[in-house]
Amino acid sequence: MTSNNExxxxxxxLFTExxxxxxxxxxxxxxxxxGLTILVTYLFFVLKWGPAYMKDRKPFDLRKVLIAYNFVQVICSSWLLYEALDGAWLHYSWKCxxxxxxxxxxAMRVARGVYIYFLTKVTELLDTIFFVLRKNERQxxxxxxxxxxxxMAISWGVAKYYPGGHGTFVGMINCFIQFCIAFIHNGQLLFYSCGYPRWSVVFTLPNSIFFYYLFADFYKKTYKGEVKGSNGMDKKVH
Structure with a gap:
């Protein structure tokens, strides 16, 4: 009983106070x-059940679905960018x-924006599900x-614990630019004390570095692979 109470x-x-x-x-x-249930179900579907279900089936024609899906994503992204700028970063301190x-x-406007950003990360799991249904497993x-x-996991934590402040900057940037600028802004938390938790860097900075490493490795393998030339010699594809 004591153990259960503890x-x-x-x-x-952890999740209330x-x-x-x-x-x-x-x-x-x-x-x-x-959230964990969604992620576990997502991974099970895209890695196990989905490919097994599609093994002897033709790819689904999802062209119209993808057009609608991408349109909604563009609208959401545009709105979030506007909210991030007009509601936050045009007034925020860029230092900290x-x-x-x-x-x-x-403050509630920013919090709602962070929450909507998290929900878009949930909907973006559909990207992988569409790959499975179209039999694009290589992607x-x-x-x-x-x-x-x-x-999805990181945006959940931000929405629940720190929906606003310096951490929202990451939501405005993407891919390599996201890594570079987030690295600088998250690094500033180590040197300036302004009320935003420095310990958050423990999660965001390694994630940025690791994601950049994965992206660089993926790019190298995909676009820098070796092919045979007409003389039988290996050459690089650039």
Whole structure:
């Protein structure tokens, strides 16, 4: 009984007391169980059940579905970029910006933007599901899975604990540019004390470095592979 009480106490401390009270009970944010269930189901489908189901079937024609899906993603991304700029970074300190945990309209606007960003990361898991249904398994690389699962997990943590402040900068950037600028801005947290948690760098900085390494390795293998020339000698494809 004591052990169960201690476990419950730790659980409440981690996912209730430490969380931002404004967003803590929003859909999918109350505790990690729903999010983990989604990720486990996603990985099981794209790695096991989906390929097995499609093995003896023709690829689905998802052209119209993909057009609609991509259109919605573009609209969401455009809106989030506008919200990030107009609601935050046109007013934020670019050196270091703490999270505003108040319930002012400005602070809640940023918190909602972070939450919507997290929800878009959930919907982007459909990218991989579409690959499976179209039998494009070659595109389902470790890099691809790591990126989608990692972004959903990290954005969940940001939305639940620190929905605002300096961490929102990462949501505005992408691919290599995302790595470079996030590296600089997250690194600044080590040298400036402004109320934004320095320990967050322990999660965001290694993730940025690891993701860059995976992207560079993927690029090298995909676009820098060796092929045979007409004289039988190996040559690089650039």
């Amino acid at each position: 476990t419950s106490s730790y659980w409440d401390y 430490l969380a931002d009270h404004r967003t803590s009970n929003w859909f999918l944010l109350k505790d990690p169980v729903p 910006q703490p999270v505003d945990f108040s319930e002012t309209p400005e 389902i690389t470790f890099l691809h899975l790591y990126h989608h699962a990692g972004m």
